[in-house]
Amino acid sequence: MRQFLLFFRKEMLEMGRSFKWLWVPLVFLMLGIMQPVVTRFMPVILESSGNMPKGMTITIDPPSGMEVMAQTLGQFNSVGLMILVLSIMTLISGERQSGVSQMIFAKPVSYLSYAAAKWAIMLSLVTASFVLGYAGAWYYTVQMIGSVETAAALKAALLYMLWLWFTGSLTLFMSSLMNSAAGIAFVSLGAAILLSMASTWLPRYAYSPGFLPEISVQWLQASEKPTGDLGAAILCLMCMIFFFMIAAYQVKIRKSNV
Amino acid sequence: MDTINSSIPWSLIMPIIVLQLILAVVGLVSLYKAEAIRGPKWLWVIIILCGNILGSVAYFIIGRKDAS
Numbered sequence: 001m002r003q004f005l006l007f008f009r010k011e012m013l014e015m016g017r018s019f020k021w022l023w024v025p026l027v028f029l030m031l032g033i034m035q036p037v038v039t040r041f042m043p044v045i046l047e048s049s050g051n052m053p054k055g056m057t058i059t060i061d062p063p064s065g066m067e068v069m070a071q072t073l074g075q076f077n078s079v080g081l082m083i084l085v086l087s088i089m090t091l092i093s094g095e096r097q098s099g100v101s102q103m104i105f106a107k108p109v110s111y112l113s114y115a116a117a118k119w120a121i122m123l124s125l126v127t128a129s130f131v132l133g134y135a136g137a138w139y140y141t142v143q144m145i146g147s148v149e150t151a152a153a154l155k156a157a158l159l160y161m162l163w164l165w166f167t168g169s170l171t172l173f174m175s176s177l178m179n180s181a182a183g184i185a186f187v188s189l190g191a192a193i194l195l196s197m198a199s200t201w202l203p204r205y206a207y208s209p210g211f212l213p214e215i216s217v218q219w220l221q222a223s224e225k226p227t228g229d230l231g232a233a234i235l236c237l238m239c240m241i242f243f244f245m246i247a248a249y250q251v252k253i254r255k256s257n258v
Numbered sequence: 259m260d261t262i263n264s265s266i267p268w269s270l271i272m273p274i275i276v277l278q279l280i281l282a283v284v285g286l287v288s289l290y291k292a293e294a295i296r297g298p299k300w301l302w303v304i305i306i307l308c309g310n311i312l313g314s315v316a317y318f319i320i321g322r323k324d325a326s
Contacts, residue, residue, distance in 0.1 A: 023318050086319050
């Protein structure tokens, strides 16, 4: 436990020094705020964009608050997911390549607490960023668009956070397996996109973690509440534990690049 | 133009501008202090200043060399 706390403090310091604690939450907050603002001013933006024939009128039905929240989750799922993967991709592989991990494991330290600290810092970064962005989107939606159903929005946020946790775990797992940063980002983003795309043509009882973003959007929008969320959530947590175990083992057998 | 200006609630738009400014300023400060970066510094200054959010993010992800 003491070792874990030490490693965790080290990771915290490093994330602070590379400004990740600043720009990742900030980008999520901006993504969250932009969506309601852009939706609200769509008519004004179209009007002033210029190249429209005179006298042409466009009527856009104002979307409901829940719809805008669902669109925000869509933003998080494209730009947000990419930012997240890019910001944590070298968390394990970077130290292996620069020789830092070799120095650390010259002393008898526990591999599990090393990997656990990596996981803990990843989960805290993801959680802080998402909560900040979602809260910003919620506040702006209520201010500019309309009311948001509290219970459904909270449940959607919880399920969506699980999905982000899953993608983060996948990235760290890849980071423990591969050396090239571009390869890690490519494989983890590709796998995440494939999984969430597969949710459209896989049967619901397959319980893939890729269902989670779709289920959370449905919680916000659909009148009939979706099913299969519990199964997908449990499988997602199991996948995260599995990734963690293999990554800890990889840290043990591959201390350095040479 | 006046109608557009008056229809925008500036108190709600301001935070976006402020956040972008913070991001750009932090990016510039860290660029000024950085010893080793990928590519020439003046290019990153232009990218951060002109690229809105994406410019600063691109600098933090690609430009900084101390990945660990």
